[in-house]
Amino acid sequence: MTAASLRARLRAELTDEIKATARRHLATDGANLSLRAVARDLGMASSAVYRYFASRDELLTALIIDAYDALGSAAEAGAGEGTYEERWLGVCHAVRDWALANPYEWALIYGSPVPGYRAPGDTVGPAIRAVLALGRIVRDAADAGRVDVGEPIPGRLGEELAGVAERAAPGAPPQLVARSMAGWIHLNGAVSAELFGQLDNTIGERREFFEFQMRGALSWIGFR
Amino acid sequence: MTAASLRARLRAELTDEIKATARRHLATDGANLSLRAVARDLGMASSAVYRYFASRDELLTALIIDAYDALGSAAEAGAGEGTYEERWLGVCHAVRDWALANPYEWALIYGSPVPGYRAPGDTVGPAIRAVLALGRIVRDAADAGRVDVGEPIPGRLGEELAGVAERAAPGAPPQLVARSMAGWIHLNGAVSAELFGQLDNTIGERREFFEFQMRGALSWIGFR
């Protein structure tokens, strides 16, 4: 395989270089980065880039998948040790820290969807890693009896949540799945609000305010 | 004034027509709509549009301000009558309903910021109307003793929040300001999650799930 890989290795390396350069351009041009500019930075013709990515959308998709994966890894690593509360806050801060370190990639995956862009199925796997990392902690805490399970959710939403629980965390109470998802959504909103400038001229103590919110989610979910 | 307004009226009308057409293009092209395409739809030369908006950014800014204003009006109208809980949920649903009816304008104001685009100061006034509508309800409820004020927030965040309270709602306890803001951020995240497709293939009962979350925020804030 090493024989065939001389060409393959060059291809893989150049693919990575293109992605890295594109990631850099993300900072200045956002989702409408210029493929030609990326090629120019690499000293190659724009048409040559099309040997590696069939379109600009495909390049963006690659960046999106990488971003989801990196965020998922960061979130999972943030779970760490300690009490369930500490693990929860650990994941929250890990997500926020990653977003602060990679704001343009965060915007790419959680900002407004590019019209006409259809996310391929490859993205959903990496996309749910972060929320699953959160859910696992709630589930573990619930198994240990450290979470007030609370009232079941009635109606069709309740049934639907039971289905979600079945697929994502068999045996977990649907209402805890719902509250975990709500926690993730709040986390997501808090990070986006901070990154997208909604806290400018209002809140300077970003980290403290974020933790205040995540502790609130924690208590509402029912940790005790 | 009617004398001078023949030209002025035409100008105002055409300005509105350009914005309306641009709003329509928002649906297909998002923030990178084509000024030329807008002009084409209006049967005028692209250069003529520049008599009305100095740049594409300026056109987008006009759309952004209009969107903030429309959302603010919808939120304020949603406060309506009833108990404090009902008013809170009324605003939440009003915001969500507006976003569902105007998804591309929501994406414009709460999606990823366009790199290189600097929001002019004119946007902050309309931008805060919605969150103020929420905050007013919490404040009213607190004045009526229907909210558990809870523990004060210590440290620099607490001091900062006291300043925010001073400016936005004099006399209101800083911790309630913080929880109101957190509620708005959660609301914002919930709407964005729904609109940006993060609930696809997971939650179908969108309205119920949204209300579940907003009731959660309600109880965490301390309504009783």
Add this chain to the structure above:
DNA sequence: CCATATCGAGAGCACTGCTCTTGACACTCG
């Protein structure tokens, strides 16, 4: 009525994503 300000249209510049063709290189098989 006439000077002035405003406006629309068109040409043009530099840029974009993307396609197609051409020629060079590396690899594989006989």
Add this chain to the structure above:
DNA sequence: CGAGTGTCAAGAGCAGTGCTCTCGATATGG
């Protein structure tokens, strides 16, 4: 070791973009 094959980079070219400038036409105000 040499011929054939697949892969690659480069360049030209097309249609589209934001934006500027110039040039006539039209309405406004003194």
